[in-house]
Amino acid sequence: MRDKLTERSKQILEAIIEDYIVTAEPVGSRTVSRSHGLSLSPATVRNVMADLEDMGFLASPHTSAGRVPTDKAYRFYVDSLLEVRTIAQGEQDEILKRCNMAGRDLGEALKETSRMLSSLSHYTGIVLAPRFTANVFRHIEFIKLGGSRLLAILVSRNGTVQNKIIETGDEMRPADLVKMSNYLNHLLKGLTIAQVKEKIIGEMKSDKIKYDTLMAKALEYSQQTLPESDSEVFIEGQANILEQPEFTDVTRMKDIFRAFEEKGQLLSLLDRCMEAQGVNIYIGAEAHLSQMVGMSLITATYMTGRNTLGVLGVIGPTRMGYAKVIPIVDYTAKLVSRLLELE
């Protein structure tokens, strides 16, 4: 048992991982020895493999099977061995084409981005939309619907729209609606939605509005318009994971699909990804998510200026084509950032 990886053992480890990524079968010593590049006998390879197993990089499903990389091996692989391939021109074109957001609803565009990520990687695409509360308030507008009901529309600077139907109790005069929105637009100009929330609460307590029912109402309605839950995740290409041979087990799949459906846990994981800028990789148990055993998550943040807006990425088996997927995720995030920058 050695405690330091020699150049040769690194090569062998890499060969094993890369073989396993394509075949999804335990890799034997013969296979590695045949792998062009290094000319060693199976026996030698076996010795090294035994060492690697002792160090926790490899595991054997059973005595007479080959070896399988552990999470630790993948971690080492992406950290030290992998030279990230530059993105293929064809892929770049595809991303460019499908991420075109011009004139589209942001949600739709991000959903399409997620779909694109899934189809390019052949795994599952995932996009966390920007928190609405991080946006800057631009405009609020009230539109009279039938009876005593209003449609309130809240627009933020990046073009995202929140709308809500409000029951007013009694009928409002159109002129009052205009007054209300003027008042609010002036009051809230330039604030982030989070600040808007506070501002409204503060204002509601202030004396001057106590005697102005119209303003009071305006504040109340605008408060109702603010979204209470505001994280949206787009998960597309779920069916792709069914193609992976490691998920033939039905109960495994059930777990995974349930996790996708609930989204809650996934959300907190993505939140964690938001903290570090750039590309982020969770391998297997690193995600601390019971449903994620055997799965990896590659994400990248997208941003305008210095503000991290959201994350996007790909979920697949730990045995994932990291070399191919990482540049895709990276490039996509940068592209989305640039497209949102223009807004």
Add this chain to the structure above:
Amino acid sequence: MRDKLTERSKQILEAIIEDYIVTAEPVGSRTVSRSHGLSLSPATVRNVMADLEDMGFLASPHTSAGRVPTDKAYRFYVDSLLEVRTIAQGEQDEILKRCNMAGRDLGEALKETSRMLSSLSHYTGIVLAPRFTANVFRHIEFIKLGGSRLLAILVSRNGTVQNKIIETGDEMRPADLVKMSNYLNHLLKGLTIAQVKEKIIGEMKSDKIKYDTLMAKALEYSQQTLPESDSEVFIEGQANILEQPEFTDVTRMKDIFRAFEEKGQLLSLLDRCMEAQGVNIYIGAEAHLSQMVGMSLITATYMTGRNTLGVLGVIGPTRMGYAKVIPIVDYTAKLVSRLLELE
């Protein structure tokens, strides 16, 4: 071989179907003979079963297994044998609680409805949102974003909102925006969105606007705001179908999930359901959808007044608890209709 079903053979068929619905196992003659209600020896039951098989109501997976109902049997069952159970009070409460749409975005509310259908039925819930084009125009509004970009907001009478970012080329004056929306609101008042489409095209050709660039622009922008694709389907509880024993086969499931993801074919099927009012049932091959073998679809239309707005329902295996699911779907559709009526 008889060509008419006697009372007794109907009873036996019913017993077989209902047993199969719970167990998902081929039903043998002993089981039926033991079934309380009819006191016949297994041998007699066997004779009847042989007849039923000849008539195409039953099939045997292999010689020494029991019999399994065919699509034809299910069809006969729902048409003639099934007395639809009234909906349980608890279910009714649950539906009432979760379908509460007050003040929510219509899309969100329908998604929740779909989720509710899935959790109550333990199958997959499906809701087709109202076509936007069937709605009546209420209001259009332009909001200036940074630079030369506009946010156009189109509100229809039921509160649904379409918004779109428009690249204007050069900067617009706020006063012009107001003029534009006034012009359009007046022009399009009371038309359905479909009529709006035509109206705009007609108006664009008319002479008077040739000399008024502002109006021309207004028309162009409003046209851009109209949705081009406008059918939204909410499919929730997909993971539920993984629980069904008949879908342990991985390739089957892949097909089904792909179908859910693509939605295209499903959409045309739902369109067909829209044509007939009320509850609609497609059993197995009746849907003429390759992915639907072994699956059934129960839908009901929801409407305001005489207008069919959309459909909602449940997808599950042909071996579905029709007696329980049908009233759920029916009741939900009626409730949704009533809730939208109020709008």
Add this chain to the structure above:
DNA sequence: ATTAGCACTCGGAAATGGTGAGTGCTAATA
């Protein structure tokens, strides 16, 4: 340090045999 050789291990596929649920047919019965 590397490698050839060899005995050994163990999962997976194929072959085998027994079991039982279920059937169809025939002849006896009410």
Add this chain to the structure above:
DNA sequence: TATTAGCACTCACCATTTCCGAGTGCTAAT
């Protein structure tokens, strides 16, 4: 005439066995 008991037969399913070969670890030779 309709029903039923009886019986031989079928065939999926399960458990057991056997066999094969890929892969291993160890040892001795290079």
